[in-house]
Amino acid sequence: MTHRLFLLLVLLTAPQAPVLLAQEPAADESPAESTPAAPQRVDVEPVAEDEQIAKRLERILTATEWFRSPSARVEEGVVFLGARCQTAKQKQWAESLALNTQDVVAVVNRIEVDQPSLLDFSPATSQLDTMVREAVQAAPVLAVAVLLLVLGWFLASLAARLVGHLSQKRVANSLLRGVVTKTAAIGVMLLSVYLALKVSGLTRLAATVLGGTGLLGIVLGIAFRDIAENFLASILISLQRPFRAGDLVTIDGRHGFVQSVTTRGTQLMTLDGNHVQIPNATVYKSVIENVTANPNQRLSFVVGIDYTDSASEAQQTVLDALKSHDAVLNDPESLVLVDDLAASTVNLRVYFWVNGERHSVLKVRSAVLRRVKRTLQQHGFTLPDEQREMIFPHGITVQMASDEASQPAPVAKPKAAPSDPNAEADTESTAAEGDLSPERRVIEEQAAGSRPLATGDNLLEENGGG
Known part of the structure; x- marks a missing residue:
């Protein structure tokens, strides 16, 4: 009784505003539950009795179904x-409710908060339930985004x-057509991805995708500079067409027939039957000697005659021999020029033209050399070696100083005449030289049975061989 009187005196002397006398320590609240704020004021009657306040608060707590x-x-x-x-939010809500009730001066909150069990999976299930609810709510948006992506795919195609x-009809080059079509398809697909992200609410990510596309292109261009350079060079080569498939070319010191041009390199097959692949960037920047571009090729060789010969x-004899050979072209005409007065010979340089598409230049050169040698010998011309050759047709008398009496020396036998030049067969080619056919046919046969160095479309296929 004394305690109650003391409490009453304290309340009478306290300010009229509600004061919190005691409050239980708040337990850790769970973020899974959202509790609305307590009302600012609950009016009962102008003058509320204690019993009325208690019943009103109990009914409110019971109605919420949060409290047991x-x-x-x-x-x-x-x-x-x-x-x-x-x-703990529910406990705080009940306390705020009581403090905001009319004629309440203080609240002693003895509501106990349940401590979760160690095996309590309710927070996880609550979080999972929230995620499922959010996924269900986002399902229509995701469906629209997926629809935009599918539509973008079909529109890109x-x-x-x-x-x-x-x-x-407007672009003749197949590689350039492929680049143009892929660029158009990629542009449409990027637009669809941007719209899908925009609809999904990922506006910032959509802007990042568009901005990152250009940055990614720069990074890839630096990282794969050589590949990009070869690719661009392949486009330029296929546009300018410095050679065709089957042409005999010399590129960067490599001599051979062109087999193919891919997006990476140009493949040659040398006259020895070896595959050589040259990067397109090197091909584009190198000096290209295309032997097949003009089918007519000029060959030359040097032949030496004796100083006593005309x-x-x-x-004229050599020129007649050239004209008599079927593989030597009459137009352009052949030339036989005095090239040098050497130590023991007068050197004649012989120029003649051959159609490289119909005949092998190596075989024709061999056949022409053979015919020129035979013709010069038939007409009595001497083909001396590098040393000076002196011929004494009537011999020479030699007398030894130690001989007491001069004895006539035996007459030297004249040098044996060479074998009859007519014995050589007067044919266009010999069995050793073959049929004078060009090497290209042999190289094509070898290329057909060989393994290509690179895969991919041949950018020269549309041009065909020469």
Whole structure:
């Protein structure tokens, strides 16, 4: 009784505003439950009795269904709350409710918060339930985004076919047509991805995708500079067409027949039957000697005659020998020029033309050399070696100084005449030289049975061979 009187005196001397006398320590609240804020004021009557306040608070706590065994006791405006709840927010809500009730001067909050069990999976299930709910709510948006992506895919394919059809007649190069069609398809697909991200609410990510596309291109261009350089060079080579498949070319010191040009390199087969692949960047920047571009090729060789022979007669004899050979072209005409006065010979340089598409230049050169040698020998011309050759047709008398009496030396036998030049067969080619056919046929046969160095479309296939 004394305690109650002392409490009453304290309440009478306290300010009229509600004061919190006691409060249980708040337990850790769960983020899974969201509790609305307590009302600012609950009016009962102009002058509320303690019993009315207690009943009103109990009914409110029971109506919320948040509290188990709720109880409210009021003595002289001091509310004593008792119950059990699941979260600290619910406990704080009940306390705010009592403080905002009319004629309540203080609240003693004895509501106990349940401590979660070690095997309590309710937070995880609650979080999972929230995720499922959010996924269900986002399902329509995701469906629209997926629909945009599928529509973008079909539109990209349609754009590629349309651009390919339009460029079929306007762009002759197949590689350039492929680049144009792929660029159109990629542009449409990027637009669809941007719209899908925009619809999904990922506006910032959509802007990052568009901005990152250009940055990614720069990074890839630096990282794969050589590959990009070869690719661009392949486009330029296929546009400018410095050679065709089957042409005999010399590129960067490599001599051979062109087999193919891919997006990476140009493949040659040398006259020895070896595959050589040269990067397109090197091909584009190198000096290209295309032997097949003009089918007619000029060959030359040097032949030496004796100083006692007539140079003009030898020139005419060699020229006649050239004209008599079927593989030597009459137009352009052949030339036989005095090239050098050497130590023991007068050198004649012989020029003649051969059609490289119909005949092998190596075989024709061999056959022409053989015919020129035979013709010069038939007409009595001497083909001396590098040393000076002196011939004494009537011999020479030699007398030894130690001989007491001069004895005539035996007459030296004249040098044996060479074998009859007519014995050589007067044919265009010998069995050793073959049929004078060009090497290209042999190289094509070897290339057909060999393994290519690189895979991919041949950019020269549309041009065909020469």
